[in-house]
Amino acid sequence: MLSIGEFSRVARVSTRLLRHYDQLGLLKPATVDADTGYRYYGAAQLSRLNRIFVLKELGFELEAIPPLLDDEVDPESLRGLLEERRTRVAETIDREQARLRHIEARIAQLDDAGSLVDDDVIVRSEPARTLFAIRRTVRSFDEAKVILGRVMRAVTTTVSKRNLGQLAVLAHAETFEPDALDLEIGFFVGDPPPPIALDDGWIAPRRVAEVHTMAVCVRTGPPERSHVASARVARFVEARGYRIGAPTREVFVAPFDPARPESAVVEMQFPLR
Amino acid sequence: MLSIGEFSRVARVSTRLLRHYDQLGLLKPATVDADTGYRYYGAAQLSRLNRIFVLKELGFELEAIPPLLDDEVDPESLRGLLEERRTRVAETIDREQARLRHIEARIAQLDDAGSLVDDDVIVRSEPARTLFAIRRTVRSFDEAKVILGRVMRAVTTTVSKRNLGQLAVLAHAETFEPDALDLEIGFFVGDPPPPIALDDGWIAPRRVAEVHTMAVCVRTGPPERSHVASARVARFVEARGYRIGAPTREVFVAPFDPARPESAVVEMQFPLR
DNA sequence: CTTGACCTTGACGTAGCGTCAAGCCCGAGC
DNA sequence: GCTCGGGCTTGACGCTACGTCAAGGTCAAG
Numbered sequence: 001m002l003s004i005g006e007f008s009r010v011a012r013v014s015t016r017l018l019r020h021y022d023q024l025g026l027l028k029p030a031t032v033d034a035d036t037g038y039r040y041y042g043a044a045q046l047s048r049l050n051r052i053f054v055l056k057e058l059g060f061e062l063e064a065i066p067p068l069l070d071d072e073v074d075p076e077s078l079r080g081l082l083e084e085r086r087t088r089v090a091e092t093i094d095r096e097q098a099r100l101r102h103i104e105a106r107i108a109q110l111d112d113a114g115s116l117v118d119d120d121v122i123v124r125s126e127p128a129r130t131l132f133a134i135r136r137t138v139r140s141f142d143e144a145k146v147i148l149g150r151v152m153r154a155v156t157t158t159v160s161k162r163n164l165g166q167l168a169v170l171a172h173a174e175t176f177e178p179d180a181l182d183l184e185i186g187f188f189v190g191d192p193p194p195p196i197a198l199d200d201g202w203i204a205p206r207r208v209a210e211v212h213t214m215a216v217c218v219r220t221g222p223p224e225r226s227h228v229a230s231a232r233v234a235r236f237v238e239a240r241g242y243r244i245g246a247p248t249r250e251v252f253v254a255p256f257d258p259a260r261p262e263s264a265v266v267e268m269q270f271p272l273r
Numbered sequence: 274m275l276s277i278g279e280f281s282r283v284a285r286v287s288t289r290l291l292r293h294y295d296q297l298g299l300l301k302p303a304t305v306d307a308d309t310g311y312r313y314y315g316a317a318q319l320s321r322l323n324r325i326f327v328l329k330e331l332g333f334e335l336e337a338i339p340p341l342l343d344d345e346v347d348p349e350s351l352r353g354l355l356e357e358r359r360t361r362v363a364e365t366i367d368r369e370q371a372r373l374r375h376i377e378a379r380i381a382q383l384d385d386a387g388s389l390v391d392d393d394v395i396v397r398s399e400p401a402r403t404l405f406a407i408r409r410t411v412r413s414f415d416e417a418k419v420i421l422g423r424v425m426r427a428v429t430t431t432v433s434k435r436n437l438g439q440l441a442v443l444a445h446a447e448t449f450e451p452d453a454l455d456l457e458i459g460f461f462v463g464d465p466p467p468p469i470a471l472d473d474g475w476i477a478p479r480r481v482a483e484v485h486t487m488a489v490c491v492r493t494g495p496p497e498r499s500h501v502a503s504a505r506v507a508r509f510v511e512a513r514g515y516r517i518g519a520p521t522r523e524v525f526v527a528p529f530d531p532a533r534p535e536s537a538v539v540e541m542q543f544p545l546r
Numbered sequence: 547c548t549t550g551a552c553c554t555t556g557a558c559g560t561a562g563c564g565t566c567a568a569g570c571c572c573g574a575g576c
Numbered sequence: 577g578c579t580c581g582g583g584c585t586t587g588a589c590g591c592t593a594c595g596t597c598a599a600g601g602t603c604a605a606g
Binding site (some may be wrong): 010054 | 324
């Protein structure tokens with residue numbers, strides 16, 4: 001019999017670990033002195049401890065190990081568990097490799113520019129949603145603002161407040177043509193409302209599909225200043241080997257006040273490929 | 274101003290996260306109602322939240338982020354931090370890839386043999402230690418046992434108990450020759466004791482170097498049964514593309530009782546290349 | 547017998563929030 | 577103006593696998 005200290009030395013582990021495994025029922029001492037509570041381990045228990053380490057190395061949680069050790073799992077289930085583990089570990093590797101690429105892109109950027117310039121661009125997924133909007137091709141930002149004002153008035157007086165989401169503008173053109181902007185102007189909504197007629201078209205609901213990888217950043221100020229944010233995203237995207245797709249979105253974070261366009265806060269969203 | 278719920282919706286995060294970041298000082302609400310404690314966020318704060326996510330994605334801990342956000346870190350320090358992060362992430366990837374190899378080896382083994390046979394073989398490093406032993410070439414296990422008995426008597430009567438480590442036998446031959454075993458028989462010790470003369474040589478201390486990758490498993494029974502454990506390790510090693518080096522070690526886990534060799538518990542150690 | 551090393555249980559800390567729980571607050575609709 | 581359902585507050589525990597004290601009983605070499 002070995003005391004916990006002796007056993008911990010031959011096993012190259014801490015006594016704390018052995019007490020922890022005792023408590024979890026992973027590795028009970030061969031005998032415990034009833035008077036003093038001293039734990040005594042048999043030399044042969046080292047083998048079980050090694051098996052525990054093998055399973056831990058494979059990525060199993062401690063709680064999952066006792067049934068595996070005590071042969072209460074048939075080979076097929078075990079195979080399933082191992083494949084589950086394989087999948088999880090492969091995912092972890094993918095995530096960490098992406099992280100590594102991000103870090104290296106930032107280091108390169110630091111060497112290039114001396115600071116982290118596009119440091120508020122994140123990538124996330126956007127769920128499918130319902131958009132209640134009108135699609136028009138306009139020749140200027142000012143023209144767009146006029147339509148935007150009309151849409152706001154029409155929608156806010158018609159759609160109940162708790163069904164109403166954010167104001168959004170989708171730009172459908174693959175390339176940027178300042179005098180022919182193919183825009184969709186409206187609001188995200190919960191339930192699809194009935195269409196509303198405007199002078200020159202309909203505000204109608206439609207489903208916009210989920211976007212899996214969407215680069216997102218925040219812009220402050222009127223739409224004329226979009227290109228500043230766009231440039232940040234472009235730099236970000238280029239450094240990581242993506243390409244920007246369409247439609248891009250401008251989603252208004254705070255309710256838009258047409259009287260003070262310079263205080264607008266807009267989330268610019270760029271689908272990536 | 275947006276309530277915490279509104280802000281959490283546009284930012285696609287939980288309110289719990291926002292309260293957590295408030296508490297940590299990462300992102301304080303623009304205003305807090307003094308009466309009710311309600312938090313209100315400015316739309317422009319979304320940008321700071323995004324920057325937090327960028328830094329988190331790079332692997333920084335939340336606690337490390339405020340100085341980075343508030344531009345209190347010069348570019349060189351930042352570069353150092355990023356390189357530190359790169360190193361850590363690369364290590365993580367290496368570890369996870371090794372884990373993946375282990376898992377796949379186990380799956381293959383399960384398909385081959387139907388169970389995890391060499392499931393108590395682990396790989397670890399062994400530190401440098403002092404060995405107090407005699408080296409002899411013997412023609413049989415029995416001859417080795419005789420020497421082992423003599424060494425045990427000589428050492429246990431000479432070396433103080435707290436300086437005395439485990440009984441160990443090192444086998445130096447690269448290939449296994451049953452009738453010419455080049456063995457080193459003795460004990461690991463703390464401080465090097467003075468040599469002891471035996472009939473046919475000296476028990477002398479020497480430093481054994483660190484072994485970085487050592488395959489280890491536990492055998493129960495007399496040395497004649499070594500080959501069972503050796504076979505387990507050989508299978509393990511082969512499946513992972515290593516090769517066994519020399520010298521291999523047999524380290525006695527419990528004090529060895531020569532009268533009952535079948536109850537011996539021995540840790541078999543195989544250096545890997 | 548002493549004394550220092552060893553053992554015990556118990557509790558807190560970790561990283562980043564998720565998830566209740568108990569109780570006050572707000573605003574949309576009547 | 578009132579109501580009621582949803583929103584907000586603080587506080588606390590949970591998670592993973594132990595590391596690290598702390599206070600106090602035990603063992604064994606000299």
